[in-house]
Amino acid sequence: MTTIQLTRKDFVSDQTVRWCPGCGDYAILAQMQKVLPELGIPKENIVFISGIGCSSRFPYYMNTYGIHSIHGRAPTLATGLKLANPDLSVWVITGDGDALSIGGNHLLHAARRNVDINLILFNNRIYGLTKGQYSPTSPRGTRTKSSPMGTIEWPLNPISIALAAEATFVARTVDVLQKHMHDIFLQAANHKGFSFVEVLQNCVIFNDGAWEQYANRKLRDDNDIFLEPGKPMVFGRYSDKGLIQTPDGLEIVELNDEYTIDDLAVHHVESLELAWELSRFQYPKPLPLGVIYNVTRETFGEGVRGQIADAKVLKGEGDLYKLYNAGETWQVKKNGRK
Amino acid sequence: MAEEQTASEKRPVVIQELEDVVIRFAGDSGDGMQLTGTQFTNTAAIVGNDISTLPDYPAEIRAPAGTLAGVSGFQVHMAQSHIWTPGDTPDVLIAMNPAALKASLPDLEPGASIIINTDAFTPANLAKAGYETNPLRDGSLKNFQVYEVPITTLNRNAVQDVEGLSPKQLDRSRNFFALGLVYWLYDRPLEPTMEWVKKKFAKRPEIIEANIRALQAGYNYGDTTRLFQTRYRIRPASLPPGTYRKVSGNEALAMGLVTAARKAGKPLFYGSYPITPASDILHALAPLRNYDVITFQAEDEIAAMGSVVGAAFGGAMAATGTSGPGIALKSEAINLAVMLELPMVIIDVQRGGPSTGLPTKTEQSDLLQVLFGRNGESPLPVLAPATPAECFDIALMAFRIAVRAMTPVIVLSDGYLGNSAQPWNIPDPDDIPPIEIKHPTEPNGNGVFLPYKRDPETLARPWAIPGAAGLEHRIGGLEKAPEYGNVSYSPHDHEQMVRERAEKIARLVEFIPELDVFGPEEGDLLVLGWGSTYGAIHAAVADAQNRDLPVAHAHLRYLNPFPRNLGDVLSRYKRVLVPEMNMGQLAMLLRSQYLCDVTPLNKVQGRPFKIIEISRKIDEMLSGAEK
Known part of the structure; x- marks a missing residue:
């Protein structure tokens, strides 16, 4: 087998990137272009499909195959493409409006079917391309052009949605955490099945500081928890805090004489109960980052291919003559009949 | 009409030969009338008659029993000559209850025969059907030949000792009693239906037993009762030589799609969301996994269309099927396909609209929607089959056009074409030319x-698919x-x-081919149709020509672009009649493109045209008797 040696540059298209200066999308694009050469997949076998929104311009900047499709529908195109051609590495690039508002239904069904695609949701909690209306992830009370008195809608939690929709790989990272993002993208790519990655992303123009307390270098260590499979759940600037299991669920403790690292709960990525609880964390509990849930289940494509193979064993290779002549037939001869 | 005495029977029965007959089975939607009609049709087809059918069923799966809303009917026209429609008026009605009688009576001409299940004519059922007096007793049926048969009772006697079924389950076989009786009346063999029952219920021997006993009891009843003095015989039709089967429009479309994929050497991807009356295409394709058919039941119409666009980008032969409301939802992704310039086939089995409209009834009112129902300048080819069997050829042609021009193509079928059936002269798959595709x-x-x-000739863009390096x-x-x-x-x-x-x-x-004209190449009147109105128009025009009227028929299979000689054809007739099951959509297009003052004939009743409706209009126009 030949090793394909590609570099970041191989994945840079000839199109000028047209996001606003300082947009979090640049960092995500850069990481993706670094991750892909590590996958060992020929770039002609990689397809990026997006919907509509700022993030959805992404495919134009990748020197792979790509479709900039229609609002919210990228998962549907990705599903058809992956079923038609299972050898492709298919990525969906979407945003909080694209995936959770107009395309909410498609996200649910791509997840539950376990279509073997990687969906990266850029969550900036705002509508950028339409110039600053609230999104389905905007916190209650957010004042925007379309909500001058503050939103009165309760926001969606993308990780909870993905878990409830039976996604088999659910992870979260932040646009400013380059190394972390790199690692998460790699794991998402290597997961067989539907990979859901939420990237907390800043919008400098319409929602600057969207994730300030989780992204700011000075604040984030006390507000984020970096999950690692099989490891105790520890966090804090000095790794001085952790989560313990109590009858009421996970609670924060300070690591001192009373609690040591051995008392902390361990992150089991296969536990849906744990993943769900983590997804519901609210301040002052830390925001979970990393792979929150990861299990293996038959993919949609495997199921379809399996049925095709089974059908051929049971019924033989399809034969048009047999298809046309199925059921009752009768002959009409030249002079009259039968 | 030859008449003869049958030798073998116990009593003198006359056998009368008929050119053709139209039979309607009508009952509650739970009475199995679609099954009964289908079985009767299959047998007629096997015996060699030409056939044409019209199923007519309510949108509700089980509307309240005994009500008019719940009446399910199946009309079959069988003949010893070539026929074009399921028949204008039934010669024989089998009415399983008062509601079925009441719903069908307006369609009957005086002299028609009615076989009535008298057991169902109880005061309660009469009330449910809205009868104030019993039509069997009040003389309201005096213009018809009525046969009163206590079908439920007779059937109970026949099946009572079948073990393993409740009395209610046993009663469900009464449609087979009715079928057996009609088989006797029309001198048909029982074997095809018996074989079907054995196959269908292979795991339920008690159901096989009940249904076969009911079928035979109905047949024997005809043989022994003195009620019927005449049997009828319809000789095999003289169809062109070949192997035949019965085919519905939806079945033919499904086979056409599979054939196109095979002929292109590619898998077929069919992404669809269930919708009446198009779901049967999905049902026909889903079992064909061994033909490399990938059926995908999407979460909604939008997703179905999106998946088709994705599959086409991936190099599959991609198609979807839906009805008018689904086209409305798919428009956005169809428009994306127009912009991406990818090949795919979109089938619209039209039904009555607007909105949810008449889900189980037929109409041709999506023509303007598929041509113009998208934002921007969004042209795409539109094809329309004229008969159930032709659906096969049109599906193939749609794919040929799609890959030639790199475009989505829409096929306009309708509920009538989709559900009605006719004999199909089965082609040899090896005679069908391949679909050449170059990536x-x-x-x-x-x-x-x-x-x-x-491409300088076709203006198609190249279909490069992921996986191609560089x-x-x-x-x-x-x-x-x-x-x-x-x-x-x-x-x-x-x-x-x-x-x-x-x-x-x-x-x-x-x-695309030029438009053919049936009849005089120029003259007083051209009747121009499209889609499923073919049969009624053709029969009406043929009848007028037999009466030496100067009238021709042309039928459009290509609605965008129109055949290149259409303008010329239109110009050769003094007048053009355009019958449509809508409010004049083709008429509007013809007027705008050809400045041709066509005369529309519009019907929006959820039912196909009757031959007589078009005949009347032809006569009116040629006699100058119009208002």
């Missing part, structure tokens, strides 16, 4: 790949620069691309 493997522009560099490209719904396909908002680029997309579709006129 580029090399860059087409000095070392770079230009995804929108067009041809990586990005396409999308935004307007693009010619050849390069990169996003462009330049005024000039936009106009050029709009014109190229239009010209590409217009040039298909060189690829």
